[in-house]
Amino acid sequence: MDWGKIVRQGLIGGVALSFIVAVGLFEAFANRMVIDPILTSGWVLVLWVPVVFGYRATRQVVPDGATVRAARPADIAAGAVTGAIAGAVLGLLVVITSAKPDVRDTLLALSPSLVQRLSFGHSVGYGFGVLTLGGAILGAIGGGIDLVPQVVRRVVSTVVVTILGFAFGELVVGDILRSLGLRSVDQFFYAQSRGLKPLGAVILAVVFVALRFLLKGKFKAIRERIPLGTGETEENRATRRNWFLVLGIIALAAGAWAPNLFGLYLNEVLSNVGLFILLGLGLNIVVGFAGLLDLGYVAFFAVGAYTMAIFTSPASPAFDAPPQWAFFQALPLVLIAAALAGLFIGTPVIRMRGDYLAIVTLGFGEIIRIAFLSDWLKPLFGGAQGVLQAGFFPGEQRGGIIVQWGLVLATIGIITLIVGLLRLNATRLITAGKMSDIRAYSQPVTIGLLVAGAALTIFGLVSPGFAVWKIYGIEPPSMFRITLVFVALAAFVSWRLRDSRVGRAWMAIREDEQIAQQMGINIVTTKLLAFVMGAMLASLGGALFAVKLGSIYPHSFEIMQSIIILVVVIVGGMGSIKGVMIGALVLIGVLGGPTQPGLLREFGEYKLLVYGVLLIWMMLKRPEGLWPEARRAKELHQEEMLQDAWLNVEPASEGVSG
Amino acid sequence: MLELRNVEVVYSDVILVLRGVSLQVPDGRIVALLGPNGAGKTTTLRAISGLLDVHNGEVTKGEILLDGTPIHTLAPQKVVTLGLSQVLEGRRILGELTVEENLRLGAHTARKELEENLARVYDLFPVLEERARSTAGYLSGGQQQMLAIGRALMSNPRYLLLDEPSLGLAPIMVQQIRDIIVEINRQGTGVLLVEQNAHMALSIADHGYVMETGKVVMDKPAAELAQDEDVREFYLGLHGDEVASFANVKHYRRKKRWLS
Numbered sequence: 001m002d003w004g005k006i007v008r009q010g011l012i013g014g015v016a017l018s019f020i021v022a023v024g025l026f027e028a029f030a031n032r033m034v035i036d037p038i039l040t041s042g043w044v045l046v047l048w049v050p051v052v053f054g055y056r057a058t059r060q061v062v063p064d065g066a067t068v069r070a071a072r073p074a075d076i077a078a079g080a081v082t083g084a085i086a087g088a089v090l091g092l093l094v095v096i097t098s099a100k101p102d103v104r105d106t107l108l109a110l111s112p113s114l115v116q117r118l119s120f121g122h123s124v125g126y127g128f129g130v131l132t133l134g135g136a137i138l139g140a141i142g143g144g145i146d147l148v149p150q151v152v153r154r155v156v157s158t159v160v161v162t163i164l165g166f167a168f169g170e171l172v173v174g175d176i177l178r179s180l181g182l183r184s185v186d187q188f189f190y191a192q193s194r195g196l197k198p199l200g201a202v203i204l205a206v207v208f209v210a211l212r213f214l215l216k217g218k219f220k221a222i223r224e225r226i227p228l229g230t231g232e233t234e235e236n237r238a239t240r241r242n243w244f245l246v247l248g249i250i251a252l253a254a255g256a257w258a259p260n261l262f263g264l265y266l267n268e269v270l271s272n273v274g275l276f277i278l279l280g281l282g283l284n285i286v287v288g289f290a291g292l293l294d295l296g297y298v299a300f301f302a303v304g305a306y307t308m309a310i311f312t313s314p315a316s317p318a319f320d321a322p323p324q325w326a327f328f329q330a331l332p333l334v335l336i337a338a339a340l341a342g343l344f345i346g347t348p349v350i351r352m353r354g355d356y357l358a359i360v361t362l363g364f365g366e367i368i369r370i371a372f373l374s375d376w377l378k379p380l381f382g383g384a385q386g387v388l389q390a391g392f393f394p395g396e397q398r399g400g401i402i403v404q405w406g407l408v409l410a411t412i413g414i415i416t417l418i419v420g421l422l423r424l425n426a427t428r429l430i431t432a433g434k435m436s437d438i439r440a441y442s443q444p445v446t447i448g449l450l451v452a453g454a455a456l457t458i459f460g461l462v463s464p465g466f467a468v469w470k471i472y473g474i475e476p477p478s479m480f481r482i483t484l485v486f487v488a489l490a491a492f493v494s495w496r497l498r499d500s501r502v503g504r505a506w507m508a509i510r511e512d513e514q515i516a517q518q519m520g521i522n523i524v525t526t527k528l529l530a531f532v533m534g535a536m537l538a539s540l541g542g543a544l545f546a547v548k549l550g551s552i553y554p555h556s557f558e559i560m561q562s563i564i565i566l567v568v569v570i571v572g573g574m575g576s577i578k579g580v581m582i583g584a585l586v587l588i589g590v591l592g593g594p595t596q597p598g599l600l601r602e603f604g605e606y607k608l609l610v611y612g613v614l615l616i617w618m619m620l621k622r623p624e625g626l627w628p629e630a631r632r633a634k635e636l637h638q639e640e641m642l643q644d645a646w647l648n649v650e651p652a653s654e655g656v657s658g
Numbered sequence: 659m660l661e662l663r664n665v666e667v668v669y670s671d672v673i674l675v676l677r678g679v680s681l682q683v684p685d686g687r688i689v690a691l692l693g694p695n696g697a698g699k700t701t702t703l704r705a706i707s708g709l710l711d712v713h714n715g716e717v718t719k720g721e722i723l724l725d726g727t728p729i730h731t732l733a734p735q736k737v738v739t740l741g742l743s744q745v746l747e748g749r750r751i752l753g754e755l756t757v758e759e760n761l762r763l764g765a766h767t768a769r770k771e772l773e774e775n776l777a778r779v780y781d782l783f784p785v786l787e788e789r790a791r792s793t794a795g796y797l798s799g800g801q802q803q804m805l806a807i808g809r810a811l812m813s814n815p816r817y818l819l820l821d822e823p824s825l826g827l828a829p830i831m832v833q834q835i836r837d838i839i840v841e842i843n844r845q846g847t848g849v850l851l852v853e854q855n856a857h858m859a860l861s862i863a864d865h866g867y868v869m870e871t872g873k874v875v876m877d878k879p880a881a882e883l884a885q886d887e888d889v890r891e892f893y894l895g896l897h898g899d900e901v902a903s904f905a906n907v908k909h910y911r912r913k914k915r916w917l918s
Contacts (some may be wrong), residue, residue: 504755504763511752514712518746520738520767520813 002078006057010082013053014089020045021090021118023609024109029602030117033195034167040195041602050086050135054079054142064383071146072098079143080136087135090118091128095380096457097315098124150205162208170194173178175263196328255484259477267476269589271548272482272596275541276588280568280580282537283491287566288575289503290530292509293358295562296365299345300338300535302372302557304542306381307337309390309552312399317382327401327547335474341368346531350524353513363563373554391473398472400547401482405467410460416453420446473548483544487581490537494577496534506530524590560594567611569619573625582627587611659684660706660742660817660848664720665730667698667705669713676699677872678720682865683817686890688839688849690859690880692893693869699852700747702869703819706850708734739767743815747822753795757786759793760805771814773786778845779808782838798799800831807838817848823853832858856893860884868893 020026029042051217058075080406097103097110098119104110119127145153166173170190177186189200196204225243259267279301286294309316311330316322345368349360372381381387392399423446471478505526508516516523546552564587572583591607593596618625659793660683667676676698682691687767693699704710705717708730722730735797739809761779763773780787783804789797794805810818820839825913836858843849843862853859859880860866866883868876876883 365705501762501769503764505761505766507755508752508763511754512750514709515746515750515752517709517712517734518707518738518744519763519809522733522735 002057006078006082009053009057009087010085011089013049013086013135013139014092016053016461017046017049017086017090019095020049021093021114022107022109023606025606025609027109027111027114027117028604028606032602033191034163035201036191036195036197038198041167046090047138050083050138051142051232053086054139055145056142057082057139058143058146066302071144073144073147074459075146076140076144078139083139083142084132084136086139087131087133088128088279090135091131094118094131095124095125123454153181153211158209158212159205162205163196166201166204167196170196170597172263172266175265176261179261179263193602209363250483252488256481259480262477262480264476267480269592269596269598271476271480271483272593272598273584273589274480275545276565276568276584276593277487277581278483278490278541278544279538279565280572280584281487281494281577282534283565284531284575284580285494285497285506285537286534287569288580289498289510290506290527292527292530293354294531295358295566296345296361296363296368296532296557296561297534297538297565298557298561299365299368300341300538301542301545301561302368303338303341304334304537304539305390305546305552305556305561306372306387306542307334307448307539308546309387310381312391312547313387314392314394315389316387317378318380324392327543328403328407331543331629334539334543335536338535338542341539342532342535343528345535346528350527350531362559362562365559369554369557369559372557381554384489384554386552387546388551389552390552393470394549398474399550400473400475400479401471403469403471404464405469405533406460406462406464408460409456410464412454413453413458413460416449417457418453420449420453423449434626472552479544479548486540486544490540491577491581493533493537497578502526556595558594563589564594567615571614571626573628576625576627576629579627579629581624583625585625587614659723659725659851661723662702662706662720665702665717665722666719667701667710667715668718669701669715675715676705676857678917679869679872679874681722681867681874681877683848683850684864685816686846686848687864688851688862689845690856690863690866691850691852691869692854692856692859692866694892695854696871697869698872699869700821701822701872702742703850704880705730706737707742707819708732708737708905709744710802713785720735735767736770736786738813738815741814742819743810743813743817743885744819745806745810745821745823746803748825749799749802751794751797751802751805751809753793755794756807757794758790760809761786761812762811764809766813767812768812775812775814782811782841783808784882800827800834803827803831803835803840804838808836811842811847817850818842819852820853821852823851824858836862853911856889860889860894 025045026042029045030040031039033039034041036043058071058078093110094115098112098115101112108416115124115127118131120130123480164270166189171194174186174190174194177183189196189204191197227241260271262270279297279373282300283294283297286292286297308327308330310318311323311325311333312327315326316320345361345364349357349364352360371377373384375383377383389399391401393402427443427446469478471482473479505516505519505521507522508519509523513523516526545556549556568587569582571587572581573579587593588596588598590598590600591603591610592601594607597604598607662679662681664678664680665676666674668674679698679702681689681691681702682850691699691702701710701715704713704715705858706722706729710716711734717730721728724740724742729740731740732740734738744904747755752763755763758776761776762772765775768775780790786805786808789801794802797805807818807820807823823835823839827835839849839851840862851859851863863880866876866878866880867874868883876886876889878886884894
């Protein structure tokens with residue numbers, strides 16, 4: 001046994017445990033039940049530590065080509081010792097706290113009730129013993145994990161994931177069950193205090209374990225039919241395109257219908273996620289595509305929100321007679337204002353590079369916020385009071401967005417017309433022999449597109465208000481729907497931009513500025529374009545934010561927002577559109593945004609701590625992000641492969657431990 | 659005709675790198691620019707293509723003329739549209755992108771002729787067409803050099819400025835690159851070839867310049883240059899009729915020093 005490693009891991013585990021307890025995470029979660037009387041989520045936050053460190057203490061680093069050392073029963077002992085050390089460190093903390101109550105002066109969370117809880121209502125010595133023993137047992141589980149057959153491991157992991165998922169998602173599950181009219185089911189599984197009932201937990205665990213084994217391999221079989229990244233033949237790409245089309249349509253249909261089911265809380269969370277996806281996609285253009293690190297991105301969000309608020313609010317400070325426009329009337333102005341702001345901020349900073357650019361944009365972000373806050377611009381933006389009643393409908397005490405379906409149809413009609421005309425032109429060019437790209441442009445489809453487009457346009461323009469959809473900002477379900485529409489739009493724009501000439505130019509600038517110049521790319525205008533595009537997407541988010549909240553204050557646009565958006569992009573995978581979505585879902589959806597609650601509301605003020613831990617872990621283990629673009633992942637892992645390559649040359653020796 | 663007249667380049671306002679370089683690249687010819695490390699060959703190319711800005715350098719005297727109009731004040735992207743395309747030293751392809759994306763990037767200024775230029779490049783380098791969809795970073799060194807040249811050709815240049823295309827390549831690849839340069843030139847593109855491999859450069863060039871410490875010290879038709887005693891000794895490694903012995907070279911060098 002490697003004693004040095006065991007002691008080291010044990011102490012680190014102990015410090016981690018003590019940290020979780022000492023910052024108050026344990027107490028904050030103490031009243032949230034997982035399984036009603038048995039397990040609180042505070043314990044869940046603590047229990048994993050000895051398991052993980054017990055595992056780490058016995059884990060071997062296996063370089064490519066070396067043989068794996070078989071797991072030994074001694075690993076269990078090693079894990080147990082590690083866990084015991086970790087538990088003992090926590091026990092020591094309890095002992096010290098009860099002996100010297102002064103520690104509370106610096107560490108507020110170390111309260112008598114905590115000592116009480118951690119010594120299980122008995123004396124401190126008893127608590128120390130139980131913690132050490134518990135640590136040892138959990139550590140032994142961690143250390144012996146490789147000895148357990150895979151089936152058992154699968155079952156256990158499924159049980160854990162199921163119970164935690166249902167316990168932490170209780171609010172969401174409850175809402176969904178209630179909107180399905182299954183209140184009794186909800187009451188069967190969940191206790192009054194919103195934890196799972198023990199019986200419910202057992203049933204859920206059994207069902208999901210059964211499902212897992214029944215469905216084993218089914219998903220994989222489906223996934224294998226989608227050729228992802230395997231051989232870039234034309235056929236593969238066509239299949240993949242079709243699959244994504246089908247999945248996209250399903251997602252759209254689900255997105256349109258599902259909000260009815262979700263209940264208020266989940267819809268609220270999801271529309272926040274959508275907002276951050278919008279912002280993330282915008283920042284992704286600037287940081288991910290063009291490689292310009294912008295730390296003042298929230299400025300554009302603010303510009304969008306303020307412009308929207310000023311032109312729609314009946315209490316607008318900027319006008320004596322507020323224009324009180326509708327959302328979509330003000331939207332073009334919002335986009336123009338954001339583009340101008342992008343130019344305004346971009347022009348002076350664009351010649352900076354790397355760190356300098358980051359610092360300067362950070363400054364500009366603050367300048368914009370302070371400008372909104374200032375007394376100087378108070379007649380325009382209302383200073384610290386901000387703008388109230390943003391997006392309020394005339395004569396109503398609440399506001400939001402009015403969608404006139406006629407105009408929507410007209411827009412669709414115009415797009416259809418343009419597509420039809422383009423096809424007509426392409427057909428003409430092909431028949432004239434001026435274009436070699438021959439796809440089957442059938443005449444009937446073209447004519448159909450033209451006719452349908454013209455009909456829709458005319459109908460829409462004649463009766464724009466034949467159907468009106470009033471979206472109230474305070475109604476999460478409809479807000480989520482409209483956010484989804486905007487996200488789809490932003491994703492489409494990002495996707496098309498990425499594969500366009502401009503997108504390639506951005507990529508070239510990101511990779512090698514000199515080469516970009518040498519290719520004849522005007523780097524100043526191209527970078528500015530990235531700034532402006534990013535700003536416009538952010539302003540869309542801002543506009544939604546304004547009508548959603550109904551009031552805008554400068555403090556909504558703190559620097560923290562910029563950082564969080566950047567973290568979303570980094571965690572998701574820089575330059576990857578899917579990645580940004582996943583990043584926002586994980587960070588904003590689960591943990592919550594800077595001011596918005598996520599599914600795990602209890603994290604509250606500890607959110608930033610978790611963000612930090614997650615970010616550090618990502619940078620160490622998965623620097624390319626959760627769902628990166630294929631090419632970037634390849635690049636980042638290529639080095640690792642090259643580093644391990646020399647090992648392949650040597651004959652595989654026995655396992656390297658340590 | 660591309661012409662440099664008494665060009666002087668200063669980096670960071672203090673470092674004088676080119677001291678009055680004059681040279682000419684006639685239409686449709688290959689001109690070789692030889693010289694030891696640090697002579698200012700790359701700086702000359704940068705001055706022509708406008709890339710001095712990035713390195714904090716500027717043309718302080720003299721002028722660079724393309725068909726009589728000065729171009730040394732123009733931004734690099736403007737120079738490209740005028741028909742000058744440079745292949746930077748060390749290939750510098752964008753490793754993350756596919757081969758075809760790299761080529762399309764090169765066509766940034768000439769998107770109307772993209773299809774024809776792509777066909778032309780694939781014709782010159784069939785191997786690039788085979789690997790059009792694979793990641794450029796995984797190509798071999800020689801293929802990457804081909805890609806770099808192909809990418810420069812995508813802007814439909816009148817003059818191609820090549821900076822050490824043989825750098826770090828196996829002799830057989832050098833041969834291949836050499837043949838390609840000849841072929842590109844035959845199709846009507848003028849070439850300014852900066853090389854350390856004087857043997858390769860002089861074998862295809864029409865005219866040659868030798869630079870040393872920021873000045874052009876020799877300026878002769880390539881054939882004459884190849885026969886020149888000093889060039890033969892210092893650049894081609896030939897000494898008279900016999901192969902130079904290192905001992906002799908050292909001896910000769912030592913005699914030229916002031917103190918000894």
